[in-house]
Amino acid sequence: MPDHDVLVVGAGPAGSVAAAEAKRAAPELDVLLIERDPFVGTPVRCAEGVGDPGLREFADPDGAPWAARKITRVIILAPDDTEVKVAWSDVAWILDRTRFDAALAAQAAAEGVEVQVATEAVGMGRTADGRWAMRLRTSSGEETVRAHVVIGADGVETMVGRWAGLDTRVPARDMESCAQYVLDGIDFDADAIYLQFGDHIAPGGYAWLFPKSERSANVGLGIVALKSDGRNAREYLDEWIARRYAGGTRTGYTVGGVIVHHTLKRTHTDGVMICGDAAHMVNPLSGGGIVNAMKSGRLAGRAAAAAIRAGDTSQARLASYHQAWMDLLGEAHLKYYRIKQALADLDDAFFNGLARTVNGIPSHKRTLGRVFAHALVRHPQLIPVAARFFV
Numbered sequence: 001m002p003d004h005d006v007l008v009v010g011a012g013p014a015g016s017v018a019a020a021e022a023k024r025a026a027p028e029l030d031v032l033l034i035e036r037d038p039f040v041g042t043p044v045r046c047a048e049g050v051g052d053p054g055l056r057e058f059a060d061p062d063g064a065p066w067a068a069r070k071i072t073r074v075i076i077l078a079p080d081d082t083e084v085k086v087a088w089s090d091v092a093w094i095l096d097r098t099r100f101d102a103a104l105a106a107q108a109a110a111e112g113v114e115v116q117v118a119t120e121a122v123g124m125g126r127t128a129d130g131r132w133a134m135r136l137r138t139s140s141g142e143e144t145v146r147a148h149v150v151i152g153a154d155g156v157e158t159m160v161g162r163w164a165g166l167d168t169r170v171p172a173r174d175m176e177s178c179a180q181y182v183l184d185g186i187d188f189d190a191d192a193i194y195l196q197f198g199d200h201i202a203p204g205g206y207a208w209l210f211p212k213s214e215r216s217a218n219v220g221l222g223i224v225a226l227k228s229d230g231r232n233a234r235e236y237l238d239e240w241i242a243r244r245y246a247g248g249t250r251t252g253y254t255v256g257g258v259i260v261h262h263t264l265k266r267t268h269t270d271g272v273m274i275c276g277d278a279a280h281m282v283n284p285l286s287g288g289g290i291v292n293a294m295k296s297g298r299l300a301g302r303a304a305a306a307a308i309r310a311g312d313t314s315q316a317r318l319a320s321y322h323q324a325w326m327d328l329l330g331e332a333h334l335k336y337y338r339i340k341q342a343l344a345d346l347d348d349a350f351f352n353g354l355a356r357t358v359n360g361i362p363s364h365k366r367t368l369g370r371v372f373a374h375a376l377v378r379h380p381q382l383i384p385v386a387a388r389f390f391v
């Protein structure tokens with residue numbers, strides 16, 4: 001049975017960064033990164049938007065072939081189509097995930113990580129000596145490999161977490177079903193991302209347009225099925241597109257789930273850590289998870305290297321990974337989650353009113369603090385939302 005020090009399951013942003021970091025932190029370790037799909041980065045199930053500062057911690061977007069578009073504005077549409085323009089102090093980017101994910105995996109390989117595609121983890125159990133044995137399926141059959149530490153970076157449908165006995169269940173109200181087209185030949189401000197909220201547009205979620213080029217964009221939405229009127233995400237999306245972007249050519253279609261929950265109570269056990277979407281490390285307000293995945297992958301990779309070097313891969317030792325994540329972003333996500341719950345009680349009429357209040361502030365003075373202060377005075381319904389931020 002082949003032995004590895006670290007086995008990383010899933011070559012998304014979390015897995016590639018975790019594998020690269022483990023190898024960088026302890027070059028003597030044997031690190032294997034496996035990916036179920038035949039090509040890293042394909043299929044794309046993502047709107048591909050990321051903030052500049054978080055991205056730059058891992059890769060330089062200037063002139064990179066995987067950076068599709070620079071974004072400098074956000075246009076928020078209230079349920080009644082009132083438009084609110086907000087300048088973004090930090091630039092954002094729309095990625096080409098096919099190339100970006102492949103570039104991260106190539107970076108891991110350059111560090112000395114063994115990358116194996118078309119290799120699916122199909123089962124996992126403990127060995128007599130306390131390591132993990134993972135059954136892998138490839139086109140040439142099944143094999144079993146052993147590892148001191150397994151990092152589960154296997155996305156929303158994580159099996160590694162379940163096999164390790166972690167509670168990875170998602171409350172139905174915190175699971176968004178998304179549908180997205182690539183739409184060509186439509187008109188929009190190509191330096192801006194568009195977000196629209198509304199119970200009749202995207203119940204429990206929001207609709208988005210993220211530009212890929214001057215006239216091509218990812219156009220999609222996410223809904224919480226429990227709040228829908230019986231239609232699925234694609235039906236809501238078709239209606240939104242018919243109203244706003246009729247005439248565009250649909251050159252791509254994808255569906256996917258986004259977990260808008262908070263970090264799992266436990267993301268580790270003896271010899272196992274899970275990170276990224278697998279551990280629900282997504283911003284529950286925005287649904288953004290790419291940078292979070294990379295940040296958690298970095299922590300998991302470093303924790304794996306340190307634990308193996310110390311000869312202690314126990315749950316107690318790996319608890320430092322969970323704690324480091326909670327300190328970095330997990331506690332903040334818990335606050336955002338509470339705000340999300342409080343916002344869910346507000347209706348479309350409230351958001352239409354809020355949009356008009358914000359538009360009453362001169363655009364050059366629309367800082368987040370000022371918007372919030374104005375909004376609190378004019379819309380006392382926001383007070384419980386603000387209160388949730390501090391509990």
Ligand SMILES: Cc1cc2nc3c(=O)[nH]c(=O)nc-3n(C[C@H](O)[C@H](O)[C@H](O)COP(=O)(O)OP(=O)(O)OC[C@H]3O[C@@H](n4cnc5c(N)ncnc54)[C@H](O)[C@@H]3O)c2cc1C
Pocket residue numbers: 009010011012013014015034035036037041045046047048049050119120121122153154155156159178179180220255256257258275276277278282287288289290291293
């Ligand atoms: C429609 C949609 C739009 C989104 N838009 C954005 C956005 O604009 N910005 C943003 O920040 N986030 C967005 N997200 C979320 C973002 O895509 C994820 O948070 C991010 O990809 C998480 O990275 P990850 O590495 O944890 O998981 P993933 O990127 O899902 O990677 C997991 C990998 O594991 C592999 N895998 C799974 N099981 C196995 C197995 N058993 N064996 C081997 N390999 C396995 C999968 O094939 C996959 O490659 C969106 C999500 C959806 C669905």
